[in-house]
Amino acid sequence: LPAATVHTELLPTGFPRTPQGAVAQLTEIDQAAQQNFSRAQVQLVYDWAAMPGAVSQQAWNMNVGVNAGLTGAGLTDATAGLQVSYTVTDAQVKGSLDGGNFVVACVLGELDANYRNSTRVGVGDCQRMVWSAGRWRIGPGEQPAWAPNAWPGSADSVRAGWQAVNHA
Numbered sequence: 410l411p412a413a414t415v416h417t418e419l420l421p422t423g424f425p426r427t428p429q430g431a432v433a434q435l436t437e438i439d440q441a442a443q444q445n446f447s448r449a450q451v452q453l454v455y456d457w458a459a460m461p462g463a464v465s466q467q468a469w470n471m472n473v474g475v476n477a478g479l480t481g482a483g484l485t486d487a488t489a490g491l492q493v494s495y496t497v498t499d500a501q502v503k504g505s506l507d508g509g510n511f512v513v514a515c516v517l518g519e520l521d522a523n524y525r526n527s528t529r530v531g532v533g534d535c536q537r538m539v540w541s542a543g544r545w546r547i548g549p550g551e552q553p554a555w556a557p558n559a560w561p562g563s564a565d566s567v568r569a570g571w572q573a574v575n576h577a
Contacts, residue, residue, distance in 0.1 A: 410436060410500070410574050415544075419457045422544045428502040431512035431538035432574070434545035436497040439516055439534050442471035443495035446522070447486050451475050460541060462549030470534045470552060484524065491524045495532065498561040499571035503535065503553075510540040511548065515556045517571050531560040533571075 410433040415423030420437045424430035442454040455466045466472055478484075484491055497518040505512045515535040522528045533556030539548030559566035562573065 410576050412576070413437065419453065424545060426509060426540050428505050428509065428512045428514065431514040431540075431545045432500045432502065432516060435514045435516050435534070435536055435538060436500070436574075438536075438547070439471060439518070440495050440497060443475065443493060443520060443532075446475050446478055446484075446491060446493045448472075448475060448479075449486060459547045460539060460549055463537075463547045464550070464552040468552050469547075470536075470555065474532060478522065482524065488524065491522075493520065493522045495520045497574060499566060500574045501570045501572060512538045512545075513553055514538045515571075516574075517556065517559065517561055517566060519561055531558050531563075531566070533558050 411424055411429055413421030413423050420441050422434060424433045438454060438458045442451050444450055451472050455469055495518050497516045499517040501515045503513040503515060513535060515533060517531060517533040520530050520532045535553040535556045537548040537550050537553060538545045557569040559569055
């Protein structure tokens, strides 16, 4: 994946106007949204990333995942000692239209959660990424079909079309 060239915004950005650039921006969006399972962080990232008409914040995969994780574990945003990280390891591009200005990008990563016990799961996400005002954003439309959640690098992930990413 290409490296970010702009580090002065909420998230690293400045990725090229290519499918790989769209995947790189989605990587930054998803990693930031999953950070420590904070609903406030999810809202902040969504507001930065989503264009008008994009999937609602309530239906956005990252929000659904954070809410399900917190609710399932009986935790809140303020739970002391909760540590969560999400690292993208694989990606795929489902399609590109409009001269490369519209890309359905997908990322798969490893979610590590620690609170009294450790949990690790593979989490995938696909989004409509649109080139707008010089950067990639989550574009208008409903939430794309859920990406297959497979363990990164597993036979299931390969069968689902995931490919390992290398970060520049």
